[in-house]
Amino acid sequence: MDVIVLGSGVIGVTTAYYLAQGGARVTVIDRQDGAGLETSFANAGQVSPGYAAPWAAPGVPLKAVRWLLQKHAPLALRLDGSLDQLRWLAQMLAQCNRADYAVNKGRMLRLAEYSRDCLRALRAAEDLHYEQRTGGTLQVFRTPAQRAAAQRDVAVLAAAGVPHALLDADGLCAVEPALARVPGLLVGGLRLPNDETGDCHRFTQQLAARARDLGVVFRFGETIAGLDHGGRRITGIRLTSGRMQAQHYVLALGSYKVFRVKIQDAYHREHDE
Ligand SMILES: Cc1cc2nc3c(=O)[nH]c(=O)nc-3n(C[C@H](O)[C@H](O)[C@H](O)COP(=O)(O)OP(=O)(O)OC[C@H]3O[C@@H](n4cnc5c(N)ncnc54)[C@H](O)[C@@H]3O)c2cc1C
Numbered sequence: 001m002d003v004i005v006l007g008s009g010v011i012g013v014t015t016a017y018y019l020a021q022g023g024a025r026v027t028v029i030d031r032q033d034g035a036g037l038e039t040s041f042a043n044a045g046q047v048s049p050g051y052a053a054p055w056a057a058p059g060v061p062l063k064a065v066r067w068l069l070q071k072h073a074p075l076a077l078r079l080d081g082s083l084d085q086l087r088w089l090a091q092m093l094a095q096c097n098r099a100d101y102a103v104n105k106g107r108m109l110r111l112a113e114y115s116r117d118c119l120r121a122l123r124a125a126e127d128l129h130y131e132q133r134t135g136g137t138l139q140v141f142r143t144p145a146q147r148a149a150a151q152r153d154v155a156v157l158a159a160a161g162v163p164h165a166l167l168d169a170d171g172l173c174a175v176e177p178a179l180a181r182v183p184g185l186l187v188g189g190l191r192l193p194n195d196e197t198g199d200c201h202r203f204t205q206q207l208a209a210r211a212r213d214l215g216v217v218f219r220f221g222e223t224i225a226g227l228d229h230g231g232r233r234i235t236g237i238r239l240t241s242g243r244m245q246a247q248h249y250v251l252a253l254g255s256y257k258v259f260r261v262k263i264q265d266a267y268h269r270e271h272d273e
Contacts, residue, residue: 002246004029004237006224009040010204012252017207019250020214027246028208028216029239031223036204039254043200047119048137049112050162050192053153054104056095102156109160116196126210130202136193138176140186147188154190165191224253 001024005016008030016026032038055075067073079085095104123132141147150166157164165171172189173180212218228236228243236245 001025001248003027003248003250004244004246005250005252006237007252007254007256008032008035008204008208008218008220009038009252009254010036010200011040011254012250013204013208013211015250015252016216017211017214020211020216024248026211026216027244028211028218029222029224029237029244030218030220033220034205035208035218036201040204041201045197045199046137047116047196047198048192049109049116050137050157050164050190050195051139052105052108052112054095054101054108056092056104057101058096058098060096061093098152101152102159105153105156106160109156109162113160113162116194119196122207126207128203128206128210130199130206132196132198132203134196136191137195137197138172139190139192140172140179141188141190142186144187150190157192163193165193167191 003016003019003024003026005012005019005026005028008016008028012028012030013035016028020026028035030037064075064077067075068077095101122128139150141150147166154164154166166188167175167190168188169186172186175189175191179186208216208218223240224237225240226238227234227249228238234249236243237249
């Protein structure tokens with residue numbers, strides 16, 4: 001089986017590694033000179049299954065309106081007027097309620113916990129070192145309202161069997177004594193002892209080297225200019241240096257999914273007719 005993986009961030013490289021391990025012939029394409037040089041380069045380094053939560057949450061529609069007016073908002077929405085985008089927006093807004101939030105968060109939690117366990121197995125199998133630390137994480141609350149709002153997540157964590165502790169100010173200082181130096185500033189926190197941290201760039205670079213050992217070919221410095229497709233199937237990729245084809249394609253371009261709309265529109269046309 002021939003596979004082209006588009007993008008060599010943490011997702012593209014990890015996908016390429018597992019595919020090669022499963023016997024596929026894999027080529028990875030990226031415009032950068034190496035693996036993990038864009039979003040996967042300098043993120044916060046948290047491996048936090050416990051914090052996995054959907055954007056579609058109660059209160060988000062109101063917050064989103066405020067964010068639209070901010071210069072550095074956590075959520076940016078560029079309306080393009082397409083049917084596909086409007087459909088997506090309507091579906092997201094319909095999920096912004098307590099019941100759907102709990103279901104969706106529960107699903108994300110289970111998937112994230114499984115992924116964290118895969119990461120541990122991969123780290124041990126390939127002897128990866130990326131400044132990983134396994135001391136857990138601590139989310140701190142400045143206001144009683146923030147601590148009260150965490151109850152919603154705690155219920156889902158408990159239902160999913162994820163170890164956690166909702167702490168008051170004293171409990172917070174017992175876990176992290178340095179916080180005793182700011183008395184009165186924090187009212188509590190949520191501790192997730194099984195969370196981890198690490199350097200995503202290092203991880204991606206090391207796994208890319210292991211993938212190369214398994215036969216994965218990396219073509220760096222290649223910009224993907226477009227995708228050819230017939231209906232829902234991708235039939236080739238257009239690089240600035242020429243065209244490439246494979247039996248299967250994996251899109252791992254992070255936030256740069258510039259071709260998504262076209263293919264989804266074709267999908268909806270097929271299914272609406
Ligand atoms: C500030 C910040 C902090 C974050 N902190 C955390 C955290 O603590 N924990 C966590 O889990 N996540 C965190 N994230 C999110 C996390 O970093 C991303 O989800 C993850 O890196 C995405 O990986 P990726 O492989 O999907 O995308 P990317 O790493 O962006 O990889 C996409 C690749 O595609 C390539 N590419 C794109 N377009 C083209 C093209 N046209 N032609 C050729 N190549 C192309 C790019 O060069 C890039 O290498 C954070 C993100 C940010 C921005």
